[in-house]
Amino acid sequence: MNNHIKNIKKGLLVIITIVFTINLLTSCGPSENQTESLAPVKVNVEKSQLTAVPKSYRFTGKVTSENRTVLSTKVLGQISELSVEEGEAVKKGQILINIKNSELKAKREAAKANLEEAQVNFENLEKNYHKIKRLFDKGSAAEHELDNASTAYRSAKARVTSIRQNINEIEELIKYTNLVSPIDGFISKKYLNEGDMAAPGQPLLAIESLDNLEIEINVPEFEIKLFQPGDPVSAEINAVEGTHLEGRIDRVVPSSAFSGSQYIVTVRLDHKYEQVHPGMFARVNLLKGQEQKILIPKEAIHEKGQLSGVFTLNQQGKAMLRWIRLGQEYPDGVEVLSGLGPEETYILSSAGRIADGMPVEVASN
Numbered sequence: 001m002n003n004h005i006k007n008i009k010k011g012l013l014v015i016i017t018i019v020f021t022i023n024l025l026t027s028c029g030p031s032e033n034q035t036e037s038l039a040p041v042k043v044n045v046e047k048s049q050l051t052a053v054p055k056s057y058r059f060t061g062k063v064t065s066e067n068r069t070v071l072s073t074k075v076l077g078q079i080s081e082l083s084v085e086e087g088e089a090v091k092k093g094q095i096l097i098n099i100k101n102s103e104l105k106a107k108r109e110a111a112k113a114n115l116e117e118a119q120v121n122f123e124n125l126e127k128n129y130h131k132i133k134r135l136f137d138k139g140s141a142a143e144h145e146l147d148n149a150s151t152a153y154r155s156a157k158a159r160v161t162s163i164r165q166n167i168n169e170i171e172e173l174i175k176y177t178n179l180v181s182p183i184d185g186f187i188s189k190k191y192l193n194e195g196d197m198a199a200p201g202q203p204l205l206a207i208e209s210l211d212n213l214e215i216e217i218n219v220p221e222f223e224i225k226l227f228q229p230g231d232p233v234s235a236e237i238n239a240v241e242g243t244h245l246e247g248r249i250d251r252v253v254p255s256s257a258f259s260g261s262q263y264i265v266t267v268r269l270d271h272k273y274e275q276v277h278p279g280m281f282a283r284v285n286l287l288k289g290q291e292q293k294i295l296i297p298k299e300a301i302h303e304k305g306q307l308s309g310v311f312t313l314n315q316q317g318k319a320m321l322r323w324i325r326l327g328q329e330y331p332d333g334v335e336v337l338s339g340l341g342p343e344e345t346y347i348l349s350s351a352g353r354i355a356d357g358m359p360v361e362v363a364s365n
Contacts, residue, residue, distance in 0.1 A: 040361040042351040054287035061217030063280040067209035073176045082194045101177035122156035129153035185209035218262040295333030311347040321356040
C-alpha cells in the first residue's frame with residue numbers, strides 16, 4: 001500500500017515538472033517564428049564613413065596669476081606689524097609690513113650731522129682754493145700752495161658726496177622697512193608672522209591678482225612643437241563644474257632645464273572668470289591638424305545602462321543590435337572607437353520601436 005502511494009506521488013511530480021517546463025519555454029518571449037511573423041518596421045539607414053575632424057591634444061596644468069609678486073626686504077630686523085592673512089584682499093599702495101627701523105633712523109641722523117660738518121668744511125676749503133688760485137694767477141702764491149689747496153678742496157668735496165650717497169642708501173633701506181602692496185590682489189602666501197625676524201632677501205608675503213589669470217601646463221618634449229604663440233585653446237577647471245574657458249598660447253619656454261623632460265607652456269585666458277582662482281587644477285585642450293574618425297549621429301545611438309549600441313542590418317533584413325564604444329563628441333556626431341567599421345550600414349531612425357532580430361524595411365529615399 002505504501003509503495004503504491006509512493007508511485008502515485010512520483011507520477012504527480014513528473015507531470016508537474018513537465019507542465020512547468022512547457023510554461024517556462026513558452027513565456028521566455030517571442031520565438032524566432034513569432035519574430036518572423038511581425039510586420040517589418042520601416043527604417044532609415046546610413047553608411048558609416050570616415051570624417052576629417054580636428055586632432056585633439058589634452059594637457060594638465062594649474063591656474064596662475066600673471067601679476068604675482070613676492071615681498072621681501074633688504075634689512076635685518078624684527079617684524080613689528082604684519083596684520084594681513086592668507087586670502088585677504090589688499091589694495092595697491094597699502095602698507096602690509098613694518099620692520100623695526102630705529103637703528104637705521106639713528107644712522108641716518110648721524111650721517112646728516114656728518115654731512116653738515118663736511119659741508120661747512122667743504123665750503124671753507126672751496127673759498128680758500130679760489131683765493132690761492134687768484135693769488136697764484138697774480139704770481140703771489142707758490143705752485144705747491146695751489147696744489148695743497150686744490151687737494152684739500154677735492155677731498156672735502158668727495159667726502160660730502162660720499163656722505164650724501166650713504167644717506168641715500170640708508171633712506172632706501174628705510175623704505176624696505178615699510179613694505180606696501182604693488183598691485184590690487186590678495187595674499188596667496190604668508191611666510192612669516194608678526195614678531196619674527198626678517199632677513200635680507202627672505203620671502204615675507206606673496207600677492208596675486210585675479211585680473212590676468214594664466215594656465216601653466218607641462219608638455220612632454222615630443223609634443224612641444226605643437227605649440228605656437230597665439231594658438232587658440234579651451235580648458236576646463238575641475239573645481240568649477242561646467243566651466244568652459246577660452247584662451248590662447250602666450251609663451252612657450254624653449255628649455256626644460258628646470259623641469260626635467262617637461263617644457264612649460266603658458267595659456268593666457270581671454271576673459272575674467274569670477275569662479276576661477278590661482279592654484280586650481282585645469283585641463284587644456286589643443287586642436288592641431290586633422291585626423292579621420294567614424295562619426296555617427298546621436299539619434300542613432302541606443303543606451304542601455306552603461307552600454308551604448310547601434311542597430312545594423314543582417315543579410316536577412318533584420319535589425320541586429322551591436323554594442324559599440326564611443327569617444328569624443330563633435331558638432332557632426334559622436335566618435336565610434338570600436339564596434340562599427342567604415343562603410344557599414346546602420347539604422348539611423350525608425351517609424352516604430354525596433355528590437356534585436358526584428359524584421360525591418362528600408363525606406364526609399
